Amino acid sequence: MNAVQKTFWDGVKSEIPLLIGVVPFGMIYGALALDAGLSKLASQMMSTIVFAGSAQFITAQLVAEAAPAFVIILTIAVVNLRHMLYSASLAPYLKHLSIKWKVLLSYLLTDEAYAPSILHYEKEGLQKHSHWFLFGAGATLWVSWQISTALGIFLGTKIPDDLSLDFALPVTFIAMLVPTLKKAPAIASALCAGIIALLTYNLPFKLGLILAALVGITVGIVLEKQNPQRGQDGK
Amino acid sequence: MFHQLFLSAIIFPELFIQNGELNFQFTNIRLLAGVIAIVTAWFSRNTLITIIIGMVALFILGSL
Incomplete structure (x- = not known):
């Protein structure tokens, strides 16, 4: 295995323990987005385009409440402001990269990819193939998030309409908020x-x-x- | 910090407002289930356990 592959797989491996929490969450998201009134395609595309758990849950809630687009956009912009801090703290290890790499890694940057990557970079320092670690962690999370969303959407279609899931979103928010x-x-x-x-x-x-x-x-x-x-x- | 505030601002009306009006009473089962979920989250610090307990609580309170 060459150095690129090794760094990539180290990133993949660092992400795997985090998937225990991510996969059920992705499934819950898929089912609840559907319940909130989003189409199957929109629910799945939100996981692909937005690719940020809490922002997606909040968007689903705001869509269910029929909030106007500018409120949703403003809310999500503020909710995701923390990614600026993540980017700034990763910048010393990634600033030499081409714009293509930066765009790709910015897209893949999430709480769950940031956490193992910054630990790795602070321990190992800047190396030639450092960016493959974040890519490995981010890509692993991305694939898991897409699959778990699809599973959640599939399960969501099996839940009878008369079983009200509208309380599941606020409970999910409580579960996300209180421990922090x-x-x-x-x-x-x-x-x-x-x-x-x-x-x-x-x-x-x-x-x-x-x-x-x-x-x-x-x-x-x-x-x-x-x-x-x-x-x-x-x- | 920011996303905590939005979560809180979404949670409160979901628990306290019923049919467009404030409802602080014990007949408000979403409020009761929400409090159970908050207590569960505080002590367990576990997202999935909190969601399960909160939903089960609402289901049980709703069928009483």
């Missing part, structure tokens, strides 16, 4: 965002969602500034 709330400022800002969302529920175009996030961000920043120690120690 560790620090007091994060909990406070999430609570504020939730309460503002309740108070502004009747605003047109789901604008309450944007307002709630803005208030939540402000509260989070103010609390972090007031209490920097508690913000940094993690728990």
